[in-house]
Amino acid sequence: xxxxxxxxxxxxxxxxxxxxxxxxxxxxxxxxxxxxxxxxxxxxxxxxxxxxxxxxxxxxxxxxxxxxxxxxxxxxxxxxxxxxxxxxxxxxxxxxxxxxxxxxxxxxxxxxxxxxxxxxxxxxxxxxxxxxxxxxxxxxxxxxxxxxxxxxxxxxxxxxxxxxxxxxxxxxxxxxxxxxxxxxxxxxxxxxxxxxxxxxxxxxxxxxxxxxxxxxxxxxxxxxxxxxxxxxxxxxxxxxxxxxxxxxxxxxxxxxxxxxxxxxxxxxxxxxxxxxxxxxxxxx
Amino acid sequence: xxxxxxxxxxxxxxxxxxxxxxxxxxxxxxxxxxxxxxxxxxxxxxxxxxxxxxxxxxxxxxxxxxxxxxxxxxxxxxxxxxxxxxxxxxxxxxxxxxxxxxxxxxxxxxxxxxxxxxxxxxxxxxxxxxxxxxxxxxxxxxxxxxxxxxxxxxxxxxxxxxxxxxxxxxxxxxxxxxxxxxxxxxxxxxxxxxxxxxxxxxxxxxxxxxxxxxxxxxxxxxxxxxxxxxxxxxxxxxxxxxxxxxxxxxxxxxxxxxxxxxxxxxxxxxxxxxxxxxxxxxxxxxxxxxxxxxxxxxxxxxxxxxxxxxxxxxxxxxxxxxxxxxxxxxxxxxxxxxxxxxxxxxxxxxxxxxxxxxxxxxxxxxxxxxxxxxxxxxxxxxxxxxxxxxxxxxxxxxxxxxxxxxxxxxxxxxxxxxxxxxxxxxxxxxxxxxxxxxxxxxxxxxxxxxxxxxxxxxxxxxxxxxxxxxxxxxxxxxxxxxxxxxxxxxxxxxxxxxxxxxxxxxxxxxxxxxxxxxxxxxxxxxxxxxxxxxxxxxxxxxxxxxxxxxxxxxxxxxxx
Numbered sequence: 001x002x003x004x005x006x007x008x009x010x011x012x013x014x015x016x017x018x019x020x021x022x023x024x025x026x027x028x029x030x031x032x033x034x035x036x037x038x039x040x041x042x043x044x045x046x047x048x049x050x051x052x053x054x055x056x057x058x059x060x061x062x063x064x065x066x067x068x069x070x071x072x073x074x075x076x077x078x079x080x081x082x083x084x085x086x087x088x089x090x091x092x093x094x095x096x097x098x099x100x101x102x103x104x105x106x107x108x109x110x111x112x113x114x115x116x117x118x119x120x121x122x123x124x125x126x127x128x129x130x131x132x133x134x135x136x137x138x139x140x141x142x143x144x145x146x147x148x149x150x151x152x153x154x155x156x157x158x159x160x161x162x163x164x165x166x167x168x169x170x171x172x173x174x175x176x177x178x179x180x181x182x183x184x185x186x187x188x189x190x191x192x193x194x195x196x197x198x199x200x201x202x203x204x205x206x207x208x209x210x211x212x213x214x215x216x217x218x219x220x221x222x223x224x225x226x227x228x229x230x231x232x233x234x235x236x237x238x239x240x241x242x243x244x245x246x247x248x249x250x251x252x253x254x255x256x257x258x259x260x261x262x263x264x265x266x267x268x269x270x271x272x273x274x275x276x277x278x279x280x281x282x283x284x
Numbered sequence: 285x286x287x288x289x290x291x292x293x294x295x296x297x298x299x300x301x302x303x304x305x306x307x308x309x310x311x312x313x314x315x316x317x318x319x320x321x322x323x324x325x326x327x328x329x330x331x332x333x334x335x336x337x338x339x340x341x342x343x344x345x346x347x348x349x350x351x352x353x354x355x356x357x358x359x360x361x362x363x364x365x366x367x368x369x370x371x372x373x374x375x376x377x378x379x380x381x382x383x384x385x386x387x388x389x390x391x392x393x394x395x396x397x398x399x400x401x402x403x404x405x406x407x408x409x410x411x412x413x414x415x416x417x418x419x420x421x422x423x424x425x426x427x428x429x430x431x432x433x434x435x436x437x438x439x440x441x442x443x444x445x446x447x448x449x450x451x452x453x454x455x456x457x458x459x460x461x462x463x464x465x466x467x468x469x470x471x472x473x474x475x476x477x478x479x480x481x482x483x484x485x486x487x488x489x490x491x492x493x494x495x496x497x498x499x500x501x502x503x504x505x506x507x508x509x510x511x512x513x514x515x516x517x518x519x520x521x522x523x524x525x526x527x528x529x530x531x532x533x534x535x536x537x538x539x540x541x542x543x544x545x546x547x548x549x550x551x552x553x554x555x556x557x558x559x560x561x562x563x564x565x566x567x568x569x570x571x572x573x574x575x576x577x578x579x580x581x582x583x584x585x586x587x588x589x590x591x592x593x594x595x596x597x598x599x600x601x602x603x604x605x606x607x608x609x610x611x612x613x614x615x616x617x618x619x620x621x622x623x624x625x626x627x628x629x630x631x632x633x634x635x636x637x638x639x640x641x642x643x644x645x646x647x648x649x650x651x652x653x654x655x656x657x658x659x660x661x662x663x664x665x666x667x668x669x670x671x672x673x674x675x676x677x678x679x680x681x682x683x684x685x686x687x688x689x690x691x692x693x694x695x696x697x698x699x700x701x702x703x704x705x706x707x708x709x710x711x712x713x714x715x716x717x718x719x720x721x722x723x724x725x726x727x728x729x730x731x732x733x734x735x736x737x738x739x740x741x742x743x744x745x746x747x748x749x750x751x752x753x754x755x756x757x758x759x760x761x762x763x764x765x766x767x768x769x770x771x772x773x774x775x776x777x778x779x780x781x782x783x784x785x786x787x788x789x790x791x792x793x794x795x796x797x798x799x800x801x802x803x804x805x806x807x808x809x810x811x812x813x814x815x816x817x818x819x820x821x822x823x824x825x826x827x828x829x830x831x832x833x834x835x836x837x838x839x840x841x842x843x844x
Contacts, residue, residue, distance in 0.1 A: 039692045044534070047699070055698075055707050060688035062537050062697040065560050068530040071522070075534030075542070076688075078518050079492060083538075083689045104523035260516040267539035267687070269516050271489040271658040279511045280483060280653050283473040284315075 004032045008058035014049060019170030019196025019207075023117060024053055026173050027086065030180035042083045044073040046098065048090035048124050050117035059086075067097025070105045073112050074254075080265040081255050084184060085112035092122050095131040095151050102153070105189060106160045111253040113183045114191040116153065117170075119198040120205050127201035137204060153193050155233040158246045161226065164190035165233070165246040169214045170197070171207060172242065182244065188253040195240070210240070217243030224248070286464040288343040290416060292355045293370065294408070295363030299331045301405040302359060306337030307645070308409055308426055310474060312418050313341055314647040315426075317469025321756070322476070322645035323349040323832060328499070328583040334362045341416070343464055347611070347756030349644075351836045357412055359405065376459055378411055391458065398451055399444035406441045410448030417462025420449050473648050477615045477641035477753075481571060482507035483651070484619025486515050489658030490569070491540035493519045494528040496550055499583050500639040501573035504545040525553040529568070533557060536566050537697050539687040541623055541659055543569040548577050548590040555597045558632050562602030562722065564697045565675065565683065567626035567633075570594075571619070574638040576830050585830030586639035588752055588803035594634045595781055595812070601719065603726035606634040606781040607734075610755025612646045614778055620656065621734070627659045629725045630682060636780070638803065640832035641753035662687055673704040677717055681724030726782060733779055735787040740766060740773030747795035748838070749821065751777040751802070751809050757833035758801050761842070764835060780809060785817040792819045799823045801838060 007028040014020045031041060041059035045051035047066035054061035060083065064072045073087045094102050094116045105114070121139070122128040128141040132153070136145035157165040164186040168176040176194065183190035195214065197207040221243070223229055229246035255261050263269055294309070296302040306322070313320050321340045327333030340350050353370040356363065357378045364379060371377060374389070381392035391411070398407045406427075413423055424442050431438035452458060475483075481504050485493075493512075495505045505519060512519050518535075522528035529544045536542035544554065551572050561568045572594060576587035594606050605625040607618040618635055626633040662685040672693035676683045688695040696706025701718060703709045740762055750758040755776045765772040775791055777783075792798050792813075800810040800821045805828040810821040825841045827833055 037692075039689060039694060042538075042688050052708070058694060060695045061706075062534065062564075064530060064533070064564070064697070064699050065556055068526065068557070071527040071530035072534030072537070074520075075492060075494065075531035075536075076538045077534075078520070078531075079535045079538035079540040080687075080689055100523050101527050104527065258518055260513070260518065263516070265539070265689075266491040266516070266518060266535075267541075267661060269491070271487075272515065273487075273654045273656075275511075275514050276483075276486055277654045279486070279514065280473070280650060283475050283479065284471060284650075 002032055002035045002037050004028050006038055006058065007031065010056040012056050013052065015200050017199040018049070019119065020050060020053065020117060022170040022173050023115065023176065023194055023196060024056060026176040027088070027115065027180055028057060029173070029177035030184060033177065033181050034184050036084050036184070040083055042073070042076055042085045044069050044076065044085060044087045046089040046093035048093045048122070050088060050090035051093055053088045067093055068101065069093065070098060070101040070114070074105065074108065074110050077110055077112055078255065078258070078261070079267055081111070081261055082265065086115065087112055088115045089117070090123070091116060091118040091120065091130045091132045095153055099131070106157055106162050108254045109163060109188045109251050111188055111255055113180070114189065115180065116191065116193050117196055118153070118193050119196045119202055121198050121202040123198050123201055152234065152236070154245055155230065157191055158226070158230050158233040161248050161251070162191060162246070163188040163248050163251050164244070165229070166192045166244045167240070167242045168192050168194040169210055169242050170194060171211050172214070175216060175242065179244065188251055195242070213238060213240045214242045215239055217241050217245070285461055286417070287461050288464050290341045290354045290463060291350050291352065292339045292341065292357065292412065293353050293367055294337045294357045294359065294412075295367050296335060296359030297331065297362070298326065298329055298333050298335055300359050302335055302337050305405045305409045306339065308423070308430065309412060310339055310645050311426055312413060312423055313339065314472055314474040315422055315469070316418060317466030318343060318463065319345050319647050320645060321346050321349050322643070323640065324643040325831070326584050334366050336363070336367065341463065343466060346760070348760045349832060349834050351834050355412065355415060357408055359408055376415065378408070398447050403441055403444035406444045407448045410445045411452060414449055414452040415459060415462070417465070420446065470649075473650050474645055475612055475648055476643055476645045477609065477612055477637055478503040478573070479507045480612045480615035481619045481635065481637060483653070484616040485543055485569070485623065486511065486517070487616070487653055487656050487658070488620040488623035489541050490517055490543050490623065492532060492535035492542040493517060493545070494522045494531040495545050496522050496525045496528050498547040498550040500575055500642045501545045501547040501550065501571060503642055504571055504573070525550040526557065529554040529557040530560075533561055533564070533566050533568055536568055537564070537688070539662060541567070541569070541627060541661070543571060543623075545571040545573070547573050547575050548593060549579065551590070551593065551597070556599070559598030559600050559602070560699050561632045562598055562600065562604070563699055563701070565630040565722070566697060567630055569622045569626045570632055570634045571622070572634060572636050573642050574636060576828065582830040584639065586803065586832050587828060587830065588636070588638055588754065589805070589808065589828070590636060591780060591804075591808045591812070594636060598632070602631060602722050603629065603729060604632045604634065604781065605629070605729050605779070606636060607778060608636040608752030608780050609641060610750070610752060610776055610778055612644070612648050615641065616651055618778060623659045625729065627661070628682070629729055630685060631725065636752060638753050667693065674706045675702060675704045675718065677704060677721050679724075680728055681721045682728065730782050730784055733782060733784045733787065735784075737776045737778070738773060738791055741771040742773070743771070743794050744773040745771045745796045746773070747791065747798045748772070748774045749798055749800040750774065751780050754801050754803060754833050757835050757838055760835035761838035764839060777809070780812070783812070783816045789817050789819060792817070797822045799825060799842070801825045801833065803827050803833065
């Protein structure tokens with residue numbers, strides 16, 4: 001019986017009031033509800049405030065380079081499919097530095113769960129614009145406001161018919177925990193873009209700003225209907241939908257394309273030296 | 285009358301099937317018991333350009349390409365213009381009867397009469413094989429093997445070959461000097477450098493390989509692809525080199541022996557992750573097929589200028605091992621060694637090949653592949669007690685390594701400076717202890733350095749120093765000088781980092797003159813020798829025109 005305490009309590013370096021606390025709590029709740037013990041989890045992150053999460057939860061973890069968490073997680077997942085791989089990092093890490101890997105991961109459909117902390121700003125480096133900052137958003141580094149158009153990660157993921165695309169809000173912990181639990185259960189790539197305030201640097205998209213706009217998708221939204229999912233994914237402004245935007249169970253997980261993985265973890269498979277000798281003689 | 289050696293150059297445009305002919309010829313020669321050194325020279329284009337496939341043939345072992353040509357086979361007119369200059373005064377040019385070449389020592393082949401244009405390259409193979417005195421039956425067997433799945437194509441090719449042999453036997457003007465036959469030829473393999481690297485990594489037990497295509501590095505992966513399914517290896521083409529190496533590090537973290545293969549430019553993109561492998565103490569085998577830079581440089585040519593790139597790659601300080609094969613056998617054994625060092629010392633290890641050795645086919649004696657153990661994996665580590673710390677400080681610097689998910693112990697990998705438990709710390713004492721722990725691993729590596737190979741006269745007048753693929757040319761140049769009466773020796777480094785000065789400084793001191801031979805413009809290895817030993821190499825012979833060293837090139841430089 002897995003209990004939430006199994007995932008531990010740590011001293012954390014996040015700012016008081018940061019959305020990260022709630023997201024971490026939701027993740028622990030989801031893992032507990034899914035009855036996945038810490039040693040069956042691989043928690044992978046990049047760099048940023050969100051990327052510190054693995055240090056604050058008991059599980060196997062790999063905290064690698066900025067932007068590269070999806071790459072490391074993909075490699076790890078291919079070696080041992082017995083572990084649940086959770087990738088957790090921020091909007092800068094996944095959508096900016098790791099943008100190419102984000103797109104490639106959507107294409108591969110690796111069976112992992114991607115949790116992106118999206119506060120529309122960079123926290124660790126003290127307040128620069130992020131790829132999801134709204135147009136005109138001013139910072140100390142962009143005093144005249146952001147001049148590029150914002151990246152819409154969920155719309156991109158829905159466009160590519162990613163198997164599981166959701167948006168969560170750190171102010172709705174139980175709702176978010178439910179989304180994470182569903183995401184973990186999904187076979188193939190599941191991604192949740194999680195809106196959260198940055199109390200230190202984002203004075204526009206505050207807790208109240210999100211609270212006022214976020215509304216939960218209800219029964220009338222059919223996440224298997226791609227066109228209406230895309231409409232919901234594009235909805236941003238006075239009202240922002242949270243919940244499962246799109247689901248598609250038709251796509252085969254990446255891992256299934258490699259028959260060798262059916263024989264168990266790669267690394268415990270013997271090197272077949274007799275076959276190797278046969279191969280050698282093909283060069284005669 | 286027969287002869288023990290022939291140097292053949294086949295020339296043509298990309299897309300003419302030059303490599304197919306060259307490969308078949310080389311294989312026929314190896315099966316007939318000859319030694320070969322193949323040099324492939326090609327432009328960075330899919331069609332057109334001027335490419336050559338050169339085969340140096342010898343009844344005894346040879347180690348390097350040679351310049352003067354005995355037989356020039358022109359599949360296009362450009363070959364006559366470009367390569368005529370290398371042909372010996374008594375050399376033979378095979379050209380097309382349809383061309384007006386005006387050459388004297390020229391055999392004109394009536395390609396159009398002998399076959400459909402589709403099989404022109406088979407006709408060229410036939411004439412070349414006839415001139416050399418190769419067996420028709422052996423060539424037919426090769427074609428049957430090559431077109432196993434297309435018997436009709438095999439038959440048509442064989443017919444073209446037979447017509448060609450018939451036509452040749454009726455030509456009174458044909459040269460009589462065939463190759464001296466090798467009686468009871470030893471069964472050897474024909475393999476190029478990257479084929480041997482691929483077999484080496486398979487023998488080491490690679491389980492995961494990720495890459496982004498780049499010439500010449502990606503041919504390692506291409507050769508590996510021939511048997512990944514049989515050997516249970518996962519290969520993934522990543523979206524870029526950064527993804528490739530981070531994927532491989534992720535795979536390695538989970539316990540799979542993992543590698544990347546690239547070239548200088550691609551490796552430059554991977555550098556940050558080399559540092560990650562260093563601090564997270566994750567094994568990673570990195571294969572760099574060198575080509576001339578900077579930036580795009582000469583994409584399909586050869587150079588040895590990425591030594592410093594590999595040696596200093598990645599920010600911060602952490603140990604590494606770097607190998608550079610000088611022979612095809614080295615390619616195989618050092619590819620294994622690269623994995624061994626990566627796994628044993630839990631960090632990055634490198635193999636530096638280059639375009640020349642990557643593409644250079646040779647006849648080799650088969651490896652004892654069945655008796656070679658794959659690399660030792662972390663499951664042999666036993667943890668006592670219930671506390672496990674991934675980065676436990678040890679005397680050797682190597683921490684016992686468990687793998688995620690295999691026990692209830694949690695396994696942590698971290699890119700920050702970290703505690704023994706693997707969590708972020710900025711404590712100055714822990715920081716220092718961790719840096720020291722990681723660097724201590726180099727002491728272990730130093731105990732298993734492959735010593736440089738010394739050959740030739742003691743207390744020589746000339747000591748030629750080489751590393752990597754330059755070995756063969758240096759060794760043959762030295763043999764030539766010895767035969768002329770100059771006391772000459774060679775010192776060759778197959779491992780270029782770490783270095784142990786005690787293994788070789790006395791050799792450098794014992795020579796009147798030490799001359800380094802490197803395929804780069806700044807003498808990177810000579811600089812490294814000086815940094816590590818204080819020994820100032822007297823003279824440097826450097827080549828950086830994108831072409832491989834030959835013994836003649838070295839001898840000309842020496843007498844200049």
